[in-house]
Amino acid sequence: MQFANTIPRTDLQLEMCHAKDVLQNMSIFCQRKLFTDVVLRVERREFHCHRAILSANSIYFWTMFCTGLQESQQGIVDLKGVSADTMDCVLDHMYGGRLSIHEDNVQDLLEAADLFQMLGLRNRCEKFLEEHLDPCNCLGILSFANSFSIPALSEKSRQFLRESFTEVIQHEEFLQLPKAELLDHLSSDLLAVAREETVFESVMSWVRHDAGARKGALRELLELVRIPLLDPIYFVEKVEADELIVSSKECLPLLQEARKYHIFGSEITTPRTRPRKFADVAEVIVVVGGCDRKGWGTLPFMERYQPATGQWTQLAKTPDYSKTQFAVCILKNDIFLSGGHLYTKDVWMYNSVLNVWLRVAHLNKGRWRHKMVALQGKVQTYNQRKDEWTFSSSTPFAQRCINAVSLNDLIYVMGGLVECIYQYDPRQDLWSILTRTPGPLENSGLTVCNGMLYILGGKDALAEGTDQVLCVDPTSSNLSHVSNMPRCVSYHGCVTIHQRVK
Structure with missing residues (x-):
């Protein structure tokens, strides 16, 4: 068969x-x-x-x-x-x-x-x-998904909205958004906009669609726009000259904040001065010079670390890199380097736009192992309104080789032989422990980037330089190892600036 x-x-x-x-x-x-x-x-x-x-x-x-x-x-x-x-x-x-x-x-x-x-x-x-999902319907689908409690569809709609924000705001659905939903979308760091001008224009389009009923929400909406990051010329021509904004006294503090930022740069720190994740300008960490692993040789390297991508990029080498234990600070998004071993008077400025170092006026007196900060647009050692020093609570430690940064009106201190990060609240004159570190880190780098604390390099318990990059979330006290530097380093400068990364 x-x-x-x-x-x-x-x-x-x-x-x-x-x-x-x-x-x-x-x-x-x-x-x-x-x-x-x-x-x-x-x-x-x-x-x-x-x-x-x-x-x-x-x-x-x-x-x-x-x-x-x-x-x-x-x-x-x-x-x-x-x-x-x-x-x-x-x-x-x-x-x-x-x-x-x-x-x-x-x-x-x-x-x-x-x-x-x-x-x-x-x-x-x-x-x-x-x-x-499409730019013309994603807001409607998002609303529908929320009404029927469909979390997966809701999240995909939100993600599509964030990724296509520039196209979404061109459609009628956007102009019909309830205020509460618009506030929610504007608050996201994940809006895929290259420039903050796009967000500002979306807000003004929404308000003008029904100005009589919506102009009262202008201040609340503009608080979520990163106005300080707008191009200065655009700010003058489009924001300060806008009749709706000028006529709103509630918006005046936002304009004043932007003006101060344009004058003093990163010295002014608010949620509105932090770029969104997908902007063509990002907060990046710059590591300047320092000593090698054993602490015997000096390093000429200056490198940029972008936390969002984990990428390291070489920048212009530091001038006269035989010096160590210098001070660095940021002024108007440029990096200033002063002094160094042994009592050097030299001061250099790194132009973050041109990627070059320029020599500027020297110190009146040579310094090393000193600190430098920017205050009201100057590099200064002391300037109090009352022209006086006052005592506060004693620190719960007595160490050398420590670092300090400020974030959201709090001061964070770490370094030396201390194996934790301390938090100081000036308003309450109170010290507390934020979190513990894996071990002591002398002469490490400490900076604030994207609302997080970053610790880079430093000498460990064996007095050898490390290459680890630690990140601390001040809201949760969570500490994690996020990257490694191109080399072990200590006695280096460490600052955060805004740079174009795309």
Whole structure:
């Protein structure tokens, strides 16, 4: 006996074919009203169905027919909350897995899936919406997903909005956003905008769409725009000259903050001076010079570390790099380096735009192992409004080779032989421990970048330089190892500046 050559089917394939055949037969029975035992009446249309098929597909119908409810004894069941056309599609799905989803019916089908508790139908509708996200509809889909508590679709819609923000704001849906939702979107660091001017213009477009009703929200909205990061010329021509903004006294502090930032640079630190993650300008950490692992040789290198990408980039080498134990600080986004071993008077300025070092006026007196900060646009050693020194709480440590930075009106101190990071609150004159470090780190780098504390290099318990980069979240006190430097280093400068990275 000879058999034709055929591809053998697996048991699973045979089972699937069998199930498909059964469903097709049940669909034919339904169409011809054979063996049906219940009629669903929707908008005066009658659908002859099988209770078993309905119950097998839907928890709603299983509960209706299998738990002794009144409908289980009725031949005709009236359904509310669903249209006849939608019910037709739902039954096609129940009886044969057939489903035609398109933009005009997906919302109705999802509502029906929610009503009838049909997880499979719901999942197919969610997948359709995810695959058809577009700049013109993502806000509507986001609102719909929130209404029906669909977390996955909601998050994908938010992500699409962030990634396509420049295109989304061109559509009518954006102008119809409720204020609360707009505030939520503007607060995100993940808006994929190269320049903050895009965010500012989106806010002004939204306000002007109904200026009479919305101008009262202007201050609240502009607080979420990184106004200090706007181009200075754009700020003068488009922001300071805008009649809606100028007429709002509530907006004046925001304009003053931006003016100060344009004058004093990174000395002014607020949530609005921190670039968004995808901006073409980012906060980056710059490591300047220092000593090698054993502390015997000096290093000429200056390198930029971008926390968002973990990338290290070489910058212009430090001038006269035979010096160590100098001081560095930031002024108007440029780096100043002063002094160094042994009592050097030299002061150099690194232009962060041109990537060059320039010699500037020297110190009146040579210094080394000193510190330098910028205050009100100057490099200074002391300047108090009252021209006086006052005592505060004593530090809970007595160490050399320590570092300090400020963030959100708090001061953080670490280094020396201390194995923890201290936090000082000037308002309460109170010291506390933020977190502990893996060990002592003398002469390390400490800086603030993107609202986090970064510790770079330094001498460990064996008095050898390290290459580790640690990150501390001041809100949670969590400390983690995030990167390694190109080489072990100590006695180096460490600052944060804004630079174009794209």
